[in-house]
Amino acid sequence: MKIQEIREIIKLVDQSSLDEFLYESEGTKIKLKKNEKGFVNSTSETFESSSIIEQPRQVEVKAPVAQEAPKQQVVEEATTESVVDSSLHTIISPMVGTFYQSSSPDTAAYVEVGTKVSADSIVCIVEAMKLFNEIEAEIDGQVVEILVKDGQLVEYGQPLFLVKGN
Known part of the structure; x- marks a missing residue:
């Protein structure tokens, strides 16, 4: 290494x-x-x-170590309010890395609120150690909410999207 x-x-x-x-x-x-x-x-x-x-x-x-607890606390509060609806599926980050909505800055986002997705649809990229990992929806449905901002650092298991299943 x-x-x-x-x-x-x-x-x-x-x-x-x-x-x-x-x-x-x-x-x-x-x-x-x-x-x-x-x-x-x-x-x-x-x-x-x-x-x-x-x-x-x-x-x-x-x-x-940089202390950024207030930002993380705000994200957690927003997600707990949104997850109340049990019909929504949460797409979570499978790793620690940087969240990107598109493959490059000059291209459109993979999904936006209201976009219909299938289980194998790519919804974002999480970059970790110079490797760009495509994240799939894993459910058929419609994107209801995007929980993180483009370029934001995400944690393992952190909610990224809320999808209403078909």
Whole structure:
């Protein structure tokens, strides 16, 4: 894993409401944890397989944590009011990343309020670590509400859209 990718993960965790983040892949382990002083603590370990036993390398990184609780609180309040109608399906973010309504700034949004969607319709993109992930509606229906703004950082499990099913 490149240092730039680690910095990007630290930035995403820093901007999120997560207290702890753990990532393991192909012998690389990254653990990020916010402490009470508002800093992100990061430990990265790489294990290489060979006939010689090596000690894991550890890297400690500290970065200031931005406090954005009021924004998150407003989003949560808006969603709880909207989710009262049980006939609405909530499309949630499958990952932490940046929400985009279109594939590029000069193209139209995938969906708007009132757009009819099918289960395999792309409704937005969530960008995480320079990878653009297309998010599908997973239900046939009509978009009733868009809960986030274009370019906004979203959390895992955060509601993105409300869709009234057919």
